[in-house]
Amino acid sequence: MREIDIWVAEDADSQRIDKYLSMVVEDLSRSRIASLIEEGSILVNGEVIRAKYKVKPADHITAAFEDEMALEAAPEKMELDIRYEDHDVIVINKPKGIVVHPANGNQSGTLVNGLLYHCKDLSGINGVLRPGIVHRIDKDTTGLLIVAKNDKAHASLSKQLQNKSVNRLYYALVHGVIEHEFGTIDAPIGRDPKDRQKMAVIATNSKPARTHFRVVERFAKYTLVECRLETGRTHQIRVHMQYIGHPVVGDEKYSYRKTMKTNGQLLHAHQLTFLHPTTNERITVEAPLPKQFADILEELRNA
Numbered sequence: 001m002r003e004i005d006i007w008v009a010e011d012a013d014s015q016r017i018d019k020y021l022s023m024v025v026e027d028l029s030r031s032r033i034a035s036l037i038e039e040g041s042i043l044v045n046g047e048v049i050r051a052k053y054k055v056k057p058a059d060h061i062t063a064a065f066e067d068e069m070a071l072e073a074a075p076e077k078m079e080l081d082i083r084y085e086d087h088d089v090i091v092i093n094k095p096k097g098i099v100v101h102p103a104n105g106n107q108s109g110t111l112v113n114g115l116l117y118h119c120k121d122l123s124g125i126n127g128v129l130r131p132g133i134v135h136r137i138d139k140d141t142t143g144l145l146i147v148a149k150n151d152k153a154h155a156s157l158s159k160q161l162q163n164k165s166v167n168r169l170y171y172a173l174v175h176g177v178i179e180h181e182f183g184t185i186d187a188p189i190g191r192d193p194k195d196r197q198k199m200a201v202i203a204t205n206s207k208p209a210r211t212h213f214r215v216v217e218r219f220a221k222y223t224l225v226e227c228r229l230e231t232g233r234t235h236q237i238r239v240h241m242q243y244i245g246h247p248v249v250g251d252e253k254y255s256y257r258k259t260m261k262t263n264g265q266l267l268h269a270h271q272l273t274f275l276h277p278t279t280n281e282r283i284t285v286e287a288p289l290p291k292q293f294a295d296i297l298e299e300l301r302n303a
Contacts, residue, residue: 004042004063014054017044021061039234040191041065048191048205073102073131078114083144084285088153088277090119090132091146093287096264100136100145115147122147123154134158135232140250140264142290143170144272156277161232167273170227170237171216171289173266173296174246175256178215178223185211185240189233198253199235201243209233211240219300222249237267266293 004025012020018033021042033042040048042063044055055061081093094100094111101112112131115122122132132147134157146166148154160166190206192198201209210230217224223246227237238254241247247255250262260266273284289297 002065004061006061008055008057008059008061010057012055012057014056016051017042017049017053017055017061018051020055036063036065039065040196050205050207073110073112073116074108075117075120076108076113077117078109078111080114080118081287082118083287084283086276088149089146089157090115090149091144091272091285094137094142094145096140096142096290096292099139101133111145119149122149123151135161137269138235138238138265138267141170141267141269142287142293143267143269144168144285144287145269146272146274148277153277157274160274164230165275167271168229168232168269169271170229171268171270171293172225172227172237172241173249173293174223174225174241175249175259176221176223176246177218178225178246180215182214183212183244185209185213185244187240187243189236189239199233199239201239207231207233209236209240211237217297220303222300224297238265260296262292262296266296268293 006024018030018037021033022028022030034051036042037049037051042049042061044053045060081095082090083093084091092111099110102108102110112133115132124131132149132154134146134148134154137143137145146157148157187201187209188203188206189199189209190202192200193202208231212228212230213225215223216226229236235254238248238251242254248265248267249255249260251265268289270289271284271286273282276283
């Protein structure tokens with residue numbers, strides 16, 4: 001574990017925190033700093049900050065994170081459910097319980113380990129632990145994840161995500177019966193100040209987040225919804241559905257204590273649409289609900 005504990009000098013010029021840290025901390029790139037800021041791992045005066053934050057004299061900068069130099073993503077033979085693949089991109093249907101990339105406590109058995117065995121080469125923009133990873137989905141969320149095989153494809157896909165032109169649709173089974181047919185949750189998300197392992201809808205130290213949903217099917221005590229992400233904040237759908245009083249079923253972090261035994265949230269990324277980085281063709285990939293999710297819905301229909 002690597003730690004940062006720095007007091008900004010009294011004569012320091014006002015500059016973005018990523019630039020400042022890259023100059024004063026050895027072997028820490030601006031891209032790595034940006035990732036740590038996005039994760040909420042870098043604090044200034046005890047608070048989470050945004051990437052555009054400019055340091056001030058006497059600011060106290062602290063962080064604790066896994067040093068990537070000490071880790072390495074090694075290829076591992078793994079059964080992958082490939083839904084689309086060509087020379088530039090690969091779209092995987094990720095099963096429940098699989099972490100996307102290595103990190104502290106998960107240095108093997110991740111999707112990246114399996115991808116490196118399958119592809120041999122992935123884009124290097126996100127470093128040695130997240131090669132090819134353009135976006136992520138949680139460990140217990142299932143469904144589609146797009147991965148870049150080269151830097152050109154990675155840059156194109158990242159720009160599409162930034163411009164909100166990638167269409168990502170999820171199915172979620174939530175607690176309670178939602179009476180209206182459509183809805184938009186427009187509420188900023190940041191680190192929960194009471195629990196650093198959770199995210200929350202908060203007014204300060206947060207980023208804009210917007211989720212659109214529509215009701216697909218209603219049951220006696222639950223609702224199946226389809227969610228479309230306009231932004232891609234950590235745990236966004238899970239946090240937003242909890243915020244409106246309809247947490248995702250099986251979510252051990254954001255839902256009720258007494259819920260179905262599902263070994264994780266019933267949340268599935270079922271459709272992904274993007275522009276191909278080379279041909280500019282519009283590509284749509286789909287993945288059916290996993291068996292457990294589908295079986296639970298059938299049980300609810302027959303109840």
